[in-house]
Amino acid sequence: MEKITNFLKHPLTLVVCRWVLGLIFIVASIYKIAAPAEFARAIYNYQILPDILINPIALVLPWIELICGIFLIVGFYTAGSIRLVTAMLVVFIVALSINLVRGVDIDCGCFSAGSGEGNAITQAIDTITILTMGEGGLSSTLIRDIIWLLMAIPVLIFQDRWLSIDQWRRSKKLNEHA
């Protein structure tokens, strides 16, 4: 147990989690920002939100993803970013679960309007998902999101911010006081 804790709070683990999540959120945001209509349709297909909220969310959520992604990588406002990322992942997991229970096979709208599109990174994520979990559609997407949520938890709990602007600012402040 102690070994696991030590591994989870190791500065390198935290940096890797931050960078992986940051990269994923940046990549996920790009198509949504470029093609808001397609992302709005994907949200609509989930059949969870009232129509009036669909477009505002389609227009703003991708920017939250992008900014949180960038902030996680550079380690700026890490505490706030990781909480927003965690909240988004929880929302995605709930939305996917609702539609899995309903038995509806919709496109997840995670990285592109349709599966198989997108750039090298989104295709790599798709390939890894299919290789590790099979072509499970929404269920493999759900497992993927849960794994990402698990990666967010160490960053939420442990405060070490190796290789981050936050850390740099903190040490600068300490030096000033000294």
Place this chain on the structure above:
Amino acid sequence: MNIIKQMAIIIGISLALGILNNIINPNGIAWVGTYKSVDDVSGIVADANAEEAVPADTSSTADNSDSILPNFDTEDVKIYEISLERAYKLYETKQAIFVDARYPADYEQGRIPGSINLPNDMFEDYYPDVGMLIGIDDPLVIFCSGPGCDLSALLADNLRYLGHTKLMIFEAGYPAWKAAGYPVEGAE
């Protein structure tokens, strides 16, 4: 408090960038969208001929193949819901054109051979070209990715609006077609 402030700042910046981008992005959308759902499409009917047409005990093959199309009413155009078996029968006997309402990426991954891709969400971009392939009086079997996918009903409604008169949808869609072992082609 500090963390809440951070989150508020991130959301604030996102909101500002979202608003700004929606002004300058040529693909911008209205802030309040109107979403038509399948419930708003009128005149979807279960096909009355479905029962007698499906059985495989083809007593007289030639006559039977005539009767598997619904009785289309060109005055009051309805959208007929047909079963998977019936869709396959129409496919086998080449009595209808199959129109795939899903996104191009899905179509590329796997499709019904000979089907035409007319993604409903890109209707205005695709119809000018794809519309050339389908006559106004051609019987059309429209489908998407199964129950819960309303693209086929919406596409049928759009095609009806443009004057197409022989519209059928099969709700089971591509996944059921593939699962039934009917012909598919594509990258999968």
